[in-house]
Amino acid sequence: MISHVLFAATAVLLILTYIYAVVAGSPVYSALSMGAAFFLTSFLFVLLGAPFLAAVQVIIYVGAMLIMFLFIIMMFNLNKEPAAPVQYKASTVVSYLLIMLVLVVSFFMARGVMKMPSGFTVVGFGSAENIGFNLLRNYVLPFELASFILLVGVFGAITFVKKRNRV
Amino acid sequence: MVDYTTVLLNTVMILVVFVALLTTVAYLTFAERRVSAYMQDRLGPNRVGPWGLLQPLADGLKFIMKEDITPLEANKFLYTIAPMIAIIPAMLTFAVIPFGHDLFLRGRVIDLRIADFNVGILYVFAIASMGIFGIIVGGWASNNKFSLLGGLRSASQFISYEISMGLAIIGILMVFGTLNLSNIALYQGGLWFNAVPKWGVLVQPLGFIIFLVSVFAETNRVPFDLPEAESELVGGYHTEYSSMKFAFFFMGEYAAMITASALIVTLYFGGWQVPYLHNIGFVIPKLGIFHLQQWLVAVMEVLSFVVKTGFFLFFFLWVRWTLPRFRFDQLTALGWKVLIPLGILNIVITGVLIMYKVI
Numbered sequence: 001m002i003s004h005v006l007f008a009a010t011a012v013l014l015i016l017t018y019i020y021a022v023v024a025g026s027p028v029y030s031a032l033s034m035g036a037a038f039f040l041t042s043f044l045f046v047l048l049g050a051p052f053l054a055a056v057q058v059i060i061y062v063g064a065m066l067i068m069f070l071f072i073i074m075m076f077n078l079n080k081e082p083a084a085p086v087q088y089k090a091s092t093v094v095s096y097l098l099i100m101l102v103l104v105v106s107f108f109m110a111r112g113v114m115k116m117p118s119g120f121t122v123v124g125f126g127s128a129e130n131i132g133f134n135l136l137r138n139y140v141l142p143f144e145l146a147s148f149i150l151l152v153g154v155f156g157a158i159t160f161v162k163k164r165n166r167v
Numbered sequence: 168m169v170d171y172t173t174v175l176l177n178t179v180m181i182l183v184v185f186v187a188l189l190t191t192v193a194y195l196t197f198a199e200r201r202v203s204a205y206m207q208d209r210l211g212p213n214r215v216g217p218w219g220l221l222q223p224l225a226d227g228l229k230f231i232m233k234e235d236i237t238p239l240e241a242n243k244f245l246y247t248i249a250p251m252i253a254i255i256p257a258m259l260t261f262a263v264i265p266f267g268h269d270l271f272l273r274g275r276v277i278d279l280r281i282a283d284f285n286v287g288i289l290y291v292f293a294i295a296s297m298g299i300f301g302i303i304v305g306g307w308a309s310n311n312k313f314s315l316l317g318g319l320r321s322a323s324q325f326i327s328y329e330i331s332m333g334l335a336i337i338g339i340l341m342v343f344g345t346l347n348l349s350n351i352a353l354y355q356g357g358l359w360f361n362a363v364p365k366w367g368v369l370v371q372p373l374g375f376i377i378f379l380v381s382v383f384a385e386t387n388r389v390p391f392d393l394p395e396a397e398s399e400l401v402g403g404y405h406t407e408y409s410s411m412k413f414a415f416f417f418m419g420e421y422a423a424m425i426t427a428s429a430l431i432v433t434l435y436f437g438g439w440q441v442p443y444l445h446n447i448g449f450v451i452p453k454l455g456i457f458h459l460q461q462w463l464v465a466v467m468e469v470l471s472f473v474v475k476t477g478f479f480l481f482f483f484l485w486v487r488w489t490l491p492r493f494r495f496d497q498l499t500a501l502g503w504k505v506l507i508p509l510g511i512l513n514i515v516i517t518g519v520l521i522m523y524k525v526i
Contacts, residue, residue: 028245028307035300042293052346055289063296064326067303071322074307074315128286128346 007047011110014040015103027073035066052128172275181281188261192421193223195480202484227414235410238309245308250408250415253301256294257422263287264429265349266472267439269446270465279439279469280349287348288336291430292329295385298423299325302387302394305416306404317403320495321394324384327502328391332381334510338374338517339367339434342526352438356445359526361452364442367435370526373513375435377506382427384502387420389487393495428479429472436475439468 017037024030038061045054135143197212197219204211213219237246267279284290299321306318340346343354351367359365368375384391395403402408405416432438443451444467448459459467493501520526 028304032245032300032304039297051284051286052289055286055293058293059289059296063293063299063329067296067299067322067326070300070303070307071319074303074319074322 003047007044008110010040010043010047011106014044015106019099028070031066031069031073034069035062038062038066050127052131176277177281180277180279184261184266184281185258188258188422188425189418191425191480192418193227195421195424196226196417197223198480199484199487202481203488206488230411230414233410235412236407238311238407240310241407242308242310245304246407247412249301249305249308250412250419251301252304253298253419254415254422256298256301257419257426260291260294260423260426261429263290263348264426264433265352265438266429267465267469268353271461278349279465283349284347286346288340288346288351288434291348291426292333295423295426296325296329298419301416301419302404305408306394309404309407311407313400313402314404314406317394317400317406321387321404324387324391324393324498324502327499328381328384328506331377331502331506331510332385334507334514335374335378335381336434337510338371338513341514341517341521342367342370348433348438352433352440355437356440358452364437364440365526366437366440371435371513371517373509373516377510377513378435379431380501380506382431383483383486384498386423386427386483388424388483390490390493391498392487392492393498398492424483425476425480428476428483431479432472432475439472441467441471444468 014037017033017040021030021033021037024033039058041061042054042057045051045057200222201211201219211219212222215221215225237243262281263284265278265280265283270277270279302321303318306314306316306321309315339351343351345351345354355364355366357365359369363369383389387394393403394400395405397403400406405413408416443449444459444464446461446464447456448464449457451457517526
């Protein structure tokens with residue numbers, strides 16, 4: 001019961017923080033709101049009994065990516081530009097309607113989740129051992145291929161930044 | 168059925184640890200001034216109480232009485248919330264550090280740690296990375312060039328050194344095969360070649376050095392205190408802060424230092440372990456067993472943890488008052504070109520040694 005209440009509260013806060021990340025006037029507020037959302041997502045992992053994923057979520061998304069975002073926002077001082085006045089074009093209205101639709105659909109989906117018994121995870125689900133076994137035994141090929149994609153990304157970044165001697 | 172005795176015991180333990188942490192923070196500021204004075208052939212603060220021991224109280228009172236200034240152009244909300252973001256994670260990380268093994272009291276086993284968390288070490292990393300937001304946001308919200316530069320330096324420094332720190336502990340995790348800090352401390356009581364305690368620093372000397380250097384950078388201490396370099400940036404990210412808001416940044420930095428020392432001790436110096444000491448007394452191979460009372464063993468273990476952590480706190484101060492500050496390009500080069508490759512090398516060496524069953 002308590003886990004249901006916690007889940008509902010987290011879910012509501014999560015949706016609110018993500019919406020604020022989109023509509024906030026200042027980029028810094030957007031980034032910080034997104035940080036709060038990442039943190040709440042990790043709390044969802046905790047509720048699911050996967051503390052390893054929760055910790056990794058915070059370390060990677062909040063501890064590395066978001067700091068990077070903030071660094072760039074502050075570096076270029078984006079906040080100094082006057083925020084464009086909000087104009088209610090057709091696209092704005094459509095996107096707000098879509099958000100409403102997502103909220104309604106997720107509400108009905110959440111009702112289904114609420115009916116499930118609270119202890120629906122198996123023992124050891126999401127533990128560091130389990131994830132390690134799955135990644136390095138059952139799914140070792142996709143895992144290594146993903147690391148290659150990241151490597152290509154690193155090469156791409158270096159090529160962009162490198163000074164070109166001859167063009 | 169809720170076991171009220173356990174709840175009560177845990178509450179008491181949390182209170183004791185919290186008060187001990189705050190007291191250590193207060194006396195660490197005092198120790199810093201006395202140690203620096205000693206190293207520079209001065210006396211330091213010695214007027215308030217015997218040997219100046221009441222100085223932290225006077226300092227605290229002074230901070231509360233000072234005028235709390237918010238700059239006109241600052242972002243009020245973020246400016247106020249930043250010191251809180253800085254101090255709360257610094258206090259939270261200590262929860263998973265084991266400061267003793269077990270204490271048998273009236274037929275009840277008390278674990279001497281607040282939370283026995285399965286992914287303890289990742290928890291420390293995750294929560295510690297929240298603390299940096301206080302510095303970045305505070306530096307930005309002050310709307311001051313020096314503060315902003317301090318915050319930016321802090322961000323890039325934190326990201327660079329978090330990688331080498333993570334690489335350094337992977338070696339330890341490979342040797343002990345667990346993410347649980349209590350178990351890491353426990354396994355270091357084992358003997359290597361049936362003679363030497365298997366402390367992290369002996370099985371991972373290179374990892375220890377990388378970790379130590381990275382920790383100095385992560386806690387913004389000299390020689391890596393560029394976010395608050397007073398000769399370049401006035402006060403860095405806390406230039407505009409005064410009164411208790413400044414005190415919160417200050418306390419956050421010192422609390423992070425205590426957690427860092429405790430983490431070094433837990434990962435590399437056996438945590439609460441005393442060499443050859445077990446629950447029944449000293450067990451020395453080929454020499455026999457010297458029996459001791461269990462409560463005495465527990466007290467000795469907690470004392471061992473406190474003494475080791477105290478040594479590393481002194482080490483932080485020692486380094487601060489004897490080494491000059493790095494330049495920022497030197498700091499980044501050290502992080503990316505020296506420590507990260509060394510960290511990867513350390514993982515490879517550890518893997519080979521584990522394969523040949525040396526460690």
